[in-house]
Amino acid sequence: MKNKTHFAFFDEGSKKEIRRTTLKAVAIPGYQVPFASREMPIARGWGTGGLQLTLSLIGKEDCLKVIDQGADESVNAVSIKKLVQQTTGVELTDQTEDASLIQSRHRIPEVPLTEEQILVLQVPTPEPLRDVEASEYVTKRLHAEEEYSGAWLLLFEQIMKYGKTATGADHPVYVNGRYVMAPSPIPRFDNPKMHTSKALTLLGAGREKKIYAVPPYTDVTSLAFEDYPFTVETFADQACHLCGANDVFLDELVDETTGKAYYQCNDTSYCIDRLNSQEQVEVEHHHA
């Protein structure tokens, strides 16, 4: 018997439920809306929340980009792209500007997003108050009462300990002045990209069964104290050893023979794009 598969994997009932949840998430920015997360044919913790959002959104005319920690070709990104393409046949791209849908883990692309794009972020831990309070029952009430002193205290303790805000990634943000939200484990460098972004940002947590959103042109401010303002990672005047970019998020690598540190763009498609256009300039220069 031929097993008929659904377009975009899900039956229409599942899509409708995710879609209704997503609309509520957009209407209440930063609030985690519960949804009936489904089992997916990829390993848990590999972005099932983001994948479910992508499948509920995608249509035949979309062009999809999937990135994992800045790379389009990582195992995780490739397995997500494979599943989506097998069930939809949509076009795939590495180019940020060509994509209508971008699913990402741990990064917001360096190329500024447009009003025509939707960014889907994969979220392992959606609750920014989880380190303050283990109980979901309680954290939901803390959000209800706008009781965020626990989140502030955590930040304060870090400053006492390290002399600065030392969140590696997932630095909490205030959305639309109301909800404290986990922006997903993006570096602090990417937090400001969420503020009044032109694109709609959707966040999905599969295991924790939550969908939340940041609409375009919405205030997103990183939690910080007056005496200890929010700062992003800096790379001490370093530049990418390949393309020379110095205003992007860089990965620190170590030369195995010399033991010296060097830097490279974390967003690989951005780096390749810059290299290609530099080459283009050189070629044109030669022919001139």
Place this chain on the structure above:
Amino acid sequence: MPIDQVHDLQKVYRKLLDRMARPGKLANLQAFQEKVDYEVACHDATLLIAMTLLDGEVSFHVISENKQPVEEKIAAYTLARHASMEEADFIIVLQDATEASIIEGMATCKTGNLVDPQYSATWVMESQTPLSNQPQLLLTGPGIERQTDLHTSFAPSIWQARSEAVQEYPLGIDLIFTDDIMQIACVPRTTTVSVQEVE
């Protein structure tokens, strides 16, 4: 050719999502005009929205002077259950709905609670006049870069009732407007709406 439940409704959803994220911005569903041939006494755009969002998991309530035929058809096409104003997940306001019944509905429908603000009604409201961005209502808030104008057929007293329904944010109602030329626009609970003086 009937509506394609998979591909057409996906396209409607994406327009709806984008407009919910960008309050006041109009979208056109004209591409589906010829396919909406269901002879239901409501705007084609209203029926498309209902088909996109409703199913057996949710309930709806219709406000109209003659609601029974539309109620029956929507229930038949979507399998959604009919419910009272107080319980309905979706409230559908037809063109002939009276001002008083809409105002009463906005005061009695679900607006969620502080712990679960999503347990609120989504309104689908039929404008008697075409939606436009002519000055009438001035919209500001998330999703709007600076400000945007919106024009509907609904009276200032209805906007007053709406602003009372959303004043205890995050509690509130989210509105989807339709007209008879297949346009839609959204006003979620986060939008601040001020009724402009009309000269």
